[in-house]
Amino acid sequence: MKFSIKRSEFLKSLADVQRAISSRTTIPILTGIKIQASEEGLTLTGSDSDISIEAFIPVEDEKNNLTIDQAGSIVLQARFFSEIVKKLPDEMMQIEVLDHFQTLITSANASFTVNGLDANNYPHLPVIDTQETFSLPINLFKQIIGQTVIAISTHESRPILTGVNMVIENGKLLAVATDSHRLSQRIIPLEVSSALADQKYNIIIPGKSLIELSRTLDERHENIEMMITENQVLFKTENMYFYSRLLEGYYPDTARLIPESAATEIVFNASSLLGSIERASLLSHEGKNNVVKISISPELVEISGNSPDVGNVKEELAYISVEGESIDLSFNPDYMKDALRTFGQTDIRIKFTSPVRPFILVPSEDNQNFIQLITPVRTF
């Protein structure tokens, strides 16, 4: 294998592929990055066996300044390799595989010789044997990921809850995640070809995969293609394939958790409420009970927090409108902050049922398509 390429372009693909590579893998060759050169271009592959990312750098795209002198393949230690490429002195770089998988990396006067591994020993990527493809707008899909992954569980005691449940049905994509204390749900319309219109898909994608996927998604592209098989999902953009395994099992029925009626409804600006919660939680983080209390009455809407050692805080909240019964309840401010951040600058409606039942946050203009749910903390 021998090729030369513009270093900055090579680095971009390298950075994408490297997201899949973990230093804690139990399969030694997966700490490496696979480089494959063919007449058409270079293919870089990284994998931690849960996630695999493949990036393609085509010869025909002139900005890559890519010349393939000899086809072939090699696996190089990812950590060193990308450090080396970053620090090379020239705009161009060359890579050549010598005898015994020794690989020569050169740029201007600098030359590195590193020990490579036989690419034939690199695991094969999953085979995606389906023609059924969904097209998703990238900016909307990144939004959905950001809005739901906050609620995935970080504990392995119920592995299924470490994923996001995605259900495709009736021209809609529903994404939901819950760690059993809180829940995030977002629904978007989906353009589905008539051949797939009657199909239902119900999959659970590991939250970690979605977070990494979101980081690689370049908003310069408009759409991403999604292909689903029994235990894998593949996301395709122009020059990148992102594979993730799916979680096996049945996701709990979350629809019944969402209360349908409300005793108290109050409308806030999300970012102004976030500021107040951040202040109210400053001291509570210190104590054993990380809770903030909200009191809503026709006269006063107030939050308060306290730590016996440090002191207490209270703040009268500015709200847009309030309706219904007076209510006092306590909640984990970290859940509230995570939820509020997913709404950005918009106005939100919070609907309370009782001090011990979950309450929900929705955009003030839309009750249906985006819901954050939080279970209160009982303090009595």
Place this chain on the structure above:
Amino acid sequence: MKFSIKRSEFLKSLADVQRAISSRTTIPILTGIKIQASEEGLTLTGSDSDISIEAFIPVEDEKNNLTIDQAGSIVLQARFFSEIVKKLPDEMMQIEVLDHFQTLITSANASFTVNGLDANNYPHLPVIDTQETFSLPINLFKQIIGQTVIAISTHESRPILTGVNMVIENGKLLAVATDSHRLSQRIIPLEVSSALADQKYNIIIPGKSLIELSRTLDERHENIEMMITENQVLFKTENMYFYSRLLEGYYPDTARLIPESAATEIVFNASSLLGSIERASLLSHEGKNNVVKISISPELVEISGNSPDVGNVKEELAYISVEGESIDLSFNPDYMKDALRTFGQTDIRIKFTSPVRPFILVPSEDNQNFIQLITPVRTF
């Protein structure tokens, strides 16, 4: 005590004073910040007993928007207090001490009540009983600090080497630091009043103090005043006092370590050599022997590094001029990188004596006032 102040200005002084405060202190009250209000303004004090910083916020400076309603003092937990001040909602804030040292912090609708401590129990700052003052240009003094602290020892086995030795004599300030493997020395001219012209000062300032001092020094001010007593040094700017204890003992005689002659001299651009060293050290960091080798001959100047597990690197160096004998030697690339960074973009001359004797780096235009010295690593 009761006052109101513009929050942004209060935060600036708070941040300065907080540099002195360590969470690991053994004296509980020193985890707090002392606030003292008088008719003239506010004095904030932080200390870890090695370093003490006092900042003054005058009433007369209108940008502070400071109103003192009642004089007094309090000690508040530094960590919480500054988090609270940062997160307050309004441009203005008020502080009022209530009964039992409870302190009320308010801003717009938010109010915090925190437990304070009696300021009478806060340790007294060192007394500086001297009228002898040196005036130092701030930008030059920051330079000296940056150029010398790289060579202080981080081991407590010889505490004296954790400091920078400063000698004032004959209208010059000499600063030198060494960890016994390398040495940094800088000399600057000093304007000394005729009363002090015959005096000699020889002090050792903890490197940690100088690093913190450098961070607080605002280059909007031109000069800093330095006052020296037997075991303390005080640095004064307009509204800040920075106290540091001095290290006790005798600093080793370092002048004899600096070689006077050279067998080989070579001139490089410092930043281009730094890039080459960074590449050459990429792999050596991995091995047990973190060394890089340089070979200088009339035909070729080359550096190389290797790690048995990963591979090797070599690079032909671009130099400006070379004189004298051919030489091969090995060095710790971390020392070389630290040293090269203190020269910025300038050209430097490296003077070698032998493969086992220390070599020095000096600005190519100045042999005397700035020297970085590094001891080679014996590899045979």
